[in-house]
Amino acid sequence: MTPYIKEHKDRFLAELFDLLRIPSVSTDVTYQPDINKAAAFIAHQLNEAGADKVEVCQTAGNPVVYGEKIIDPKLPTVLVYGHYDVQPADPIDLWDTPPFEPTLKDNKIYARGASDDKGQMYMHVKAFESMMKNNTLACNVKFMIEGEEEIGSVNLGQFINERKANLDADVILISDTGMISIDTPSITVGLRGLSYMEIELTGPNRDLHSGMYGGAVQNPLNAMAEVVASLKDADGHITIPGFYDKVEILSDEDRAKMAKAPFSLDDYKKALAIEKEFGEKGYSTNERTSIRPTLDVNGMWGGYTGEGAKTVIPSKAYAKISMRLVPHQSWEEISEIFTKHIESIVPDGILVKVTTHHGGTPVVIPTNSTEFKAASNAYAEAFDGKEPIPVRSGGSIPIVALFKEELGLDSIMMGFGLDSDAIHSPNEKFGVDNFLKGIETIELFYKHYAAIK
């Protein structure tokens, strides 16, 4: 830990806690005021740290916070991306401490957004502050912190398009992923894409008495079960025609290399309290969550869900279904064939409406670039000479593909989260050591990047 970080870490944490107290949930409009509060907070902190041209940029949706420090146009420029919006906290009752009242326990920060992404994004703000105060900033830097990552960054494309000139840089730096362990540094070099869909089925025009009508009309809940169940076969293969057509096939060598990453299936199952893992036949658990696409129901509802019993045949049934995609699959194309397929399999007597929530393109990052090398050196120096392992994440950060398309820039994903952080789950947490180690490693990236670029 650098002297500056040691000296100021309590303040760093206090500031992060203030940010975590703002329930900036982007998927629910009732939190709009908190979205704006969070954006203003980031802008204020960038100013304090010494950034220029700090601006809360309005978009058609949630604002993007911008700030920069150009010390010398001849030096390389790092564009830092992060997001201040968070996932909803529900189910609230499963949290041991209030999701928006950050709590320190065994040196871990418990709060929604602690790891995804407020805690990790804030490492960059503090690394920047440290470099400014110590006059060690070795590259130009630009910040672009958005508020719609959890809902597919729906307005970021237009933002980038309008400001291409300002955003001109040499590399994108992101901390919104994980590492294998605090002793085993890793860099994320692959992300799955995403196609997030919603199905609405309508049977009778009103809820019906299940005694009077039961047996004579199609029940949209039974129909939904049929539709969803038919989307995967017994081997865990997705049955949507054409779904696998463009999936990247890895060589046996590549798969063998991946298999070397430390992993214990027993620990994995124990951590989730499941007796047996499940997934596509012919692939390992790690492959199922990285190089293979998948389909999951994220929410399903209809009829009476309250206490006790209600003998009703509901008029409507709903399901939210997302598919994780791998390189060469197009989310637009998958969303389209998903829609066509669902429409084609819905039983008679049921009306169907399929809508696309959002999507993201899968990406793979080259490991032979100057940028990757700089990151690798930074980790090696921060982690006593340990070279980071390149890994593919099962998650999606749609904007990484967007940056490549729109700005022609690769992203370096220096993630410091852990699988056990429970992001998107109750009791999300982020290790204080991860937070501080992240700040230290980020500073080193600037040093090494300036040195070899």
Add this chain to the structure above:
Amino acid sequence: MTPYIKEHKDRFLAELFDLLRIPSVSTDVTYQPDINKAAAFIAHQLNEAGADKVEVCQTAGNPVVYGEKIIDPKLPTVLVYGHYDVQPADPIDLWDTPPFEPTLKDNKIYARGASDDKGQMYMHVKAFESMMKNNTLACNVKFMIEGEEEIGSVNLGQFINERKANLDADVILISDTGMISIDTPSITVGLRGLSYMEIELTGPNRDLHSGMYGGAVQNPLNAMAEVVASLKDADGHITIPGFYDKVEILSDEDRAKMAKAPFSLDDYKKALAIEKEFGEKGYSTNERTSIRPTLDVNGMWGGYTGEGAKTVIPSKAYAKISMRLVPHQSWEEISEIFTKHIESIVPDGILVKVTTHHGGTPVVIPTNSTEFKAASNAYAEAFDGKEPIPVRSGGSIPIVALFKEELGLDSIMMGFGLDSDAIHSPNEKFGVDNFLKGIETIELFYKHYAAIK
């Protein structure tokens, strides 16, 4: 309409409206105070009408209201059964007028419970008042109005057991069913039984990020869809082993007789706005809802069901499933084989818990009894000589079987509701003409029963 009904009908309606304003929902404990209010209201009205020994009888659950008028021990005794509890009103937003603020529109009463069963139960209270005030009461009468019919009359069995002596009678009279139309009187002579179950599936011990884990663990929502979808085959047959073993098989003559009841499949589909009906292969729509058992999902939920998108694999998934049963099926036995079957088909990696909410035994009422004859004569006199058509209802009134077992009495189901009453649905209603015609016909039953018993 009798002169007394004509003279007092506005007051009759005003009183019924007061009763309908009490949200006596039995399936949700938060309405407990309203349950008690409704019971007190009935007790008060029975007193006003001239009943003796009126009592709000406490039970382990909701109270039963009792009252009687014994004019001569040698005369036959009619035991009136009804219920003051109602179904939940949700989905509230589909109601055109507030469910608990009764509204008169085109001579129909719109309110939760208007038809099921407050409106129909109250016909008996007013028929009793009319006979008392006009000195025309020709039989002894006892009232037993309960508050747990919509949750399976869970405590009525014990109540009857404890008070067998008081409840001694010659026939049970119930208005909690429908008639074919206001011009086509009918008497319900068959009721389906019910087995109401709930399934809870547990996958991982916490909600998971669908990117990090998607493809590698069994998703309880996908598993629920599989389980539910497997319960019926393409022909609408229920696949639970042994489910049909004891189902009563009707003769072709009986089926031909049933087929004579006026019915238009086109009107049926139009009323529900469905393009195609659905049900067990080889049976008509009327048969599917009367002489054949069925299985319906009444509620299914899990994961994120709010606005927008949440990329989560939930820890739990739930489904409420009810099966309507026909003569010779035992609901206890069906609940047991359902539970065993579900436990046997749940996929690896998922824990299952199946619970029974409640059940009811199917019944068939003889049409050659003095009681049925008396009811038939009453309808014929009230409906210009039209003999009522005996029909089997798809619904369940579990206590009808209970009365036969415990008291050895058959029930005469003089229902005045219509299919279009939308009971258990938003905008439940009951025709004012049905209400008044019901009072008139009930009075006539007492006259004819005393005459031929």
